[in-house]
Amino acid sequence: xxxxxxxxxxxxxxxxxxxxxxGFGMLAVNGETGPxxxxxxxxxxEGAALIHLTRSNPIARAGAAPAVLAVxxxxxxxxxxxxxxxxxxxxxxxxxxxxxxxLEPLGPETLRPMVDDLSTHFEGLxxxxxxxxxxxxxxxxxxxxMRMILPFxxxxxxxxxxxxLGQNKTPAQRMGAVRGLRGWAERAPRxxxxxxxxxxxx
Numbered sequence: 001x002x003x004x005x006x007x008x009x010x011x012x013x014x015x016x017x018x019x020x021x022x023g024f025g026m027l028a029v030n031g032e033t034g035p036x037x038x039x040x041x042x043x044x045x046e047g048a049a050l051i052h053l054t055r056s057n058p059i060a061r062a063g064a065a066p067a068v069l070a071v072x073x074x075x076x077x078x079x080x081x082x083x084x085x086x087x088x089x090x091x092x093x094x095x096x097x098x099x100x101x102x103l104e105p106l107g108p109e110t111l112r113p114m115v116d117d118l119s120t121h122f123e124g125l126x127x128x129x130x131x132x133x134x135x136x137x138x139x140x141x142x143x144x145x146m147r148m149i150l151p152f153x154x155x156x157x158x159x160x161x162x163x164x165l166g167q168n169k170t171p172a173q174r175m176g177a178v179r180g181l182r183g184w185a186e187r188a189p190r191x192x193x194x195x196x197x198x199x200x201x202x
Contacts, residue, residue, distance in 0.1 A: 001096070001160045001161075002162040002164055004164075004168065006168045007163055007165075008160075009163075010163050012159045014161075015159050018071070018097055018161070019044060019069075019097045019099060020043070020044045022071050022072075022097075023041055023043070023121070024040070024042070025042065025069045025071035025072070025099075026038070026040075026069070026071075026072075027040050027051060027059060027067060027154070028067060028069075028070065029062055029065045029066065029103060030065070036058050036059050038059050040069075043114075043117060043118055043121055044156075045117075047156055048101075048155050049069050049099055049153065049156065050114050050117070050153050051069075051103075051152045051153065052111065052115060052151050052152065053149065053150055054148055054149055055148055055149065055150055059103070060105075060150050060152070064103060064104050064105065065102070066101075066102055066103075067100070067102065068098055068099065068100045069098070069099040069100075071096065071097045072094070072095075073095030073096060074095060074192040074195065075092060075094035075192065076093055076094075076192040077092055078090065078092065078093050078166070078177050078181075079180055081180070082177045082180030082181075083169065083176045083177060084172065088173075091164075092164075093164050093165050093166060093177075093192055093196065094192075095163050095164075096161070096162050097159065097160070097161045098161075099156050099158075099159055100156070100157055100159075101154050101155045101156045101158070102154070102157070103152055103154050104154075104155060105150065105151070106152060107151075108151070110151045111149065111150070111151040112134075112142075112146065114151050115146065115149075116133070120133070163195065165192075165198075166196060171200060174196060174200055175200055178193060178200065
């Protein structure tokens with residue numbers, strides 16, 4: 001995580017809310033030959049991130065282990081020209097949250113409720129589309145597919161968040177960067193713009 005305190009003022013509940021809303025991250029553990037990383041959807045429940053992994057995933061075979069779940073949000077290049085002042089340098093604005101703790105395997109009885117909860121959560125974001133449910137599948141198909149995955153939880157011990165949005169710049173410099181992003185119509189991430197506008201006049 002970035003060490004500048006200006007970018008690390010977001011309270012833990014807000015970092016957790018961001019991670020939950022994002023619902024997708026990079027799970028990393030130490031392996032025998034180096035770091036092991038998997039990109040996983042997840043749900044936060046009672047101080048833990050609920051995750052399922054394929055049986056063939058090296059992380060799944062590693063069993064219980066210290067782990068980090070890195071959740072990346074919107075990001076964008078920032079040109080120094082946008083600040084409107086001399087002696088500035090290029091940078092990158094972004095939001096990221098790291099959830100650290102211990103990855104633990106769960107019992108097989110937790111798998112079906114976990115995957116159903118996961119799909120129900122994300123299907124709910126697609127309203128007014130009717131929610132897809134695993135009960136729509138041909139009998140036996142879901143059970144056969146679930147034999148290829150295993151349930152885990154990351155018991156969260158620490159939460160670190162970096163919201164690097166130009167807080168170390170003056171309001172005028174930040175507004176210059178906002179205007180620059182707005183003019184960069186093809187690639188300017190709207191989520192970065194919205195985050196940078198917090199606390200600034202329109």
